[in-house]
Amino acid sequence: MLSYLIEKEFKQLFRNSFLPRLILLFPCMLLIVFPWAATLEVQDVRLAIIDQDHSQTSRRLIQQIEASRYFRFQHMAVSYEEALQAIEKDQIDIILQIPIDFEKEQILGKPAEVQIAANAINGMKGNLGSSYLAQIINRQSDTTSIRYLYNPHLDYKHYMVPALMTMMLFLICGFLPALNIVSEKENGTIEQINVTPVNKVVFTLSKLIPYWLIGFFVLSIAMLLAWLIYGLVPASSLSTIYIGAGIFIFLVSGVGITISNYSSTLQQAMFVTWFFVIIMLLMSGLFTPVGSMPEWAQSIAAFNPLKYFVEFIRMVYLKGSSLAEVGKPLGCLLGFGILFNIWAVWSYRKQQ
Structure with a gap:
């Protein structure tokens, strides 16, 4: 049953002529344009x-x-x-x-x-x-000699590019599942699932797994572009990155499904998702360090899952941290992921 539902999701995705192009173009435009526009370097x-x-x-x-x-x-x-x-x-x-x-x-x-x-x-x-x-x-x-570790040339793009992968995965694997389910509600196609004996767990997995696979595909494109354009390669192993990315994708897709369960219209889902996107990105350390924020903001950021993945991917990409050294952020991500996915299954009502 699950395999048929996953096949149905992919057919529905590729039937839309716009979404596959968006999935390919979004990481390309984000990594090509954003690091040059969102730089904190000052020249001339x-x-x-x-x-x-x-x-x-x-x-x-x-x-x-x-x-x-x-x-x-x-x-x-x-x-x-x-x-x-x-x-x-x-x-x-x-x-x-x-x-x-x-x-x-x-x-x-x-x-x-x-x-x-x-x-x-x-x-x-x-x-x-x-x-x-x-x-x-x-x-x-002065005779003082300064050595900059992990980013010796202080290239701000090397600091931004790994974190932009966080933003990319969050939008694609969190935003799209929410809009997909709500659009099915509006079109009435989800009613065909509601009258079947498909249980809540199978239904939720059928919605999540396609976006898990898409997330890994998009991450691979992003890492390839980071190498081709900026010469940036992970200082640690690819397996560490994919393990951390898998946990993060599991988390954000659960967030998207949870939002969709409480949204009745596509417009409502877009506004709610965008609200969380803005707040979570600004308080994740993507643009400014969390340590530079006021103490009350740091306390709020401690409950922001994006903060831990930004920390994880920068440690792995620039510092070369091993899986054991990034255990704390991965543990937090896994905890949030389990919480939101349980919430997603619990909040789904077949009468919706």
Whole structure:
């Protein structure tokens, strides 16, 4: 009985000319466009420099700044007032003022201070631009060596791409099952199942298994694109990723079925699902670290399943963590998955 119901689901899926194309195009567009659009890197910061020292040390510092890919040198200002006017006209973003005796202070072993003034209307650009500039200045006068582990070039795309796989699986394996069942309610085709002796467990599995298979297929496409476009390959084994993804797909498909059981119309299912999508994505650590959120938000995020899969896939993809090292997030995902799938079976009513 279950095999016939699964066959029916796939036939119904491929009978729709739009959904198979969406399943193929969605991961492609998400991984090609989103990492470039949702980057927190700041480049081409427009910079004006006021060199009051005119020494060999200050010229060497200016050359190092000009060689950086983060800055676009605009002009050498004569005075701070001139540079400030350029900021007011939106011609530059940051002012660097190198004071008199800059080289002398360094030779004497004293801290050589410079002034950085940033346009903070765009707070992120001003903050990160100032931080990049301070790092270049500190490297010239300091012998400290910094080594970045797991993402040595601080490429934000390497940080985003694995997490985008979480978003992709959540939307495809959670959103589509909910819409599929509710559309059957509206069309009346689900009544044909309701008059059969198919029990709730078999019915729920017949709705989940096709999307489990689709989820693995889409994940494979995403990992292939991550390798072809960004040169990003998992630092750990593929089996670890597929095991974690299987648990996550099991979880989110159960969430989708649960939502569909409480939705009477397609519009209602879309609004409810989209509400949970927005909240869960924003509080998952996908865009900003959960540790940077207020304590009350971190407490809420502890009940967000997406948080644990984002943590899992970044640990496996970038750090190369083994299955034993990601036991905690996988255990949380499995617990949520069992809870939501039991809820999905319990909440299904054949008279719907």
